[in-house]
Amino acid sequence: MHGLPDGLGERLAALCAVDAQTGDLAGLARSAELLAGWAADDGLAVEVRATPEGPLVVASTRGTGGDRTLLIGHHDVVYPAGTAAARPLAARDGRLLGPGVADMRGGLLVGLAALAELARDPAGPHGAAELWIVPDEEARSWAPGCLDEWRGADRAICLECGRADGSIVTARKACTWLTLEAVGRDAHAGTERDAGRSALMALVREALRIEEELHGARPGVQASVTELNAGIGKNTVPGHATASVDLRADTAADLAWAVAELGRFGAHDGVAVRRSDEPGFPSLDRDAALAERTLALLAEVGAPATEATAAGASDGSWASSIGIPTVDGLGPIGGGDHGPDEWIDPASVAPRIEVVRRLIAGG
16 A cells, blocks of 8 residues: 555554544543554564553564564554544555654654564564553653563663655754743733733733743753733733743753753732742663664664754653663654644655664664
8 A cells, every 4th residue: 555565554544544632541542452453463472461550561572682672652643523424545656644643653664564574484583572552651741650660671772753855863852841830810901900920921021021032042941831811801901821931952961051040030010920930851862882873773764864862852862861772763764743734755665664673672
């Protein structure tokens, strides 16, 4: 189907036909059922764990080697119910488009296919190979619940999509998402305007400060105010307001600096401003040996052999944070994540499967 290896087109269409937004337990149960069923069909050991966030799927195989490789992915998507029916998997201009096709349903199928090939050779030189598929990556700003079980692995391969130019991801920024809250005093905007204390205007001033003073203040630091909510009616001075801020930085130290600077709120007459303190995602630090080996394998199979630092977060960053050499972006080449034209290049799938297989096998 559309240039994909045998059987993967049908699997991808079936997975993209499931609405599985973060928190949609019924949808996540359906996507987990599909993934676990395919893994079992491919001869893999399968475990499905119930968690408060939805089912966690672990598919694995083992050869004769003594090492351990983690494949990391997630089966939740950002799209609300109804999106799957409205935008089924479709081919256009050499691309496959569909909800979650790049982020990261295509990558999950790359991982399953690589493990299936290894499972057909149980006497092969690979050691333990495990695909961990979590249900909550898209909305979480803290470590996955299974992080401690990843400790001690020899390498981690995250299956988020490759960049649009074919690059893999060998480093990621640290990032967090904070909520600002302002509390002032509601008042009638006509008869008692001056008695009110506008929480909205306090956060507007803070939003301007954050974007003007923090964004770009250090190399790699990004600060974006992404949401602003206030008011109980069009004729009322708003006494309560909230805002969301997206912060990213090349290093954990720079992210901590940005969080601290963000909290240096100005004085706002009669309005108190505070912020939340979510830990966010750590950076993914480039592991030179794993990065160079992956690039060499890509070149061997005739795929683009370039790398990039990504501003977006992934659970590969958590693996890196506990000392596991990690490489990311080994899902299909793609783009448009979280948007109406999310896509992958089907011609990139087979080379990615082969590179993942060789990384696990030590080839």
